[in-house]
Amino acid sequence: MIKGQASLEYLMTYGIAIAIVVVAIAALYSMGVFKPSSSSVPCSPCFANFAFKDYGGGTLIIKNGPRELDVFSVSCEGTSCTASPSEPIDPSADITITGITTTGDVQINITYSYVGSEINHTDTATIHN
Structure with missing residues (x-):
C-alpha cells in the first residue's frame, strides 16, 4: 500500500507541474508570441544612413x-x-x-x-x- 501511495503522489505532483507548463504555453500561444511579426520592414537590408x-x-x-x-x-x-x-x-x-x-x-x-x-x-x- 505504501508503494502505491508514493507512486500516486509522484504522478500527481509532476502531473500538476506538467499541466501548469502546458497552460502557460497555451496562454503564450493565444497571445501570439509564437507567430512571426506581420509588421516587418519591407526593406532588407535597409539604408544605413537613412x-x-x-x-x-x-x-x-x-x-x-x-x-x-x-x-x-x-x-x-x-x-x-x-x-x-x-x-x-x-x-x-x-x-x-x-x-x-x-x-x-x-x-x-x-x-x-x-x-x-x-x-x-x-x-x-x-x-x-
Missing part, C-alpha cells in the same frame, strides 16, 4: 540623418523613380521616393553629399514587394 519610415504602393518614405544634404539623387532598378524635397535636404527631414516598381525585389541607390563636402556617398536598400 531611417525607414513607411512603404506602400510604390512610395517609400525615409528620414534624413543629423546632417544637411547638398546633392541628392535616387535610382531604382528597373524603373525611374523620383525623390522630394529638392536639395538641400534639412537634417531629420522626410524624403519621399515615388515611382518604385510594386512587384518583385527592387534595389534603390541613393547618392548624396553633405553640405560643405565634395565627397559623394552611396547608400543602397532592397525593397521586397
Whole structure:
C-alpha cells in the first residue's frame, strides 16, 4: 500500500507541474508570441544612413540623418523613380521616393553629399514587394 501511495503522489505532483507548463504555453500561444511579426520592414537590408519610415504602393518614405544634404539623387532598378524635397535636404527631414516598381525585389541607390563636402556617398536598400 505504501508503494502505491508514493507512486500516486509522484504522478500527481509532476502531473500538476506538467499541466501548469502546458497552460502557460497555451496562454503564450493565444497571445501570439509564437507567430512571426506581420509588421516587418519591407526593406532588407535597409539604408544605413537613412531611417525607414513607411512603404506602400510604390512610395517609400525615409528620414534624413543629423546632417544637411547638398546633392541628392535616387535610382531604382528597373524603373525611374523620383525623390522630394529638392536639395538641400534639412537634417531629420522626410524624403519621399515615388515611382518604385510594386512587384518583385527592387534595389534603390541613393547618392548624396553633405553640405560643405565634395565627397559623394552611396547608400543602397532592397525593397521586397
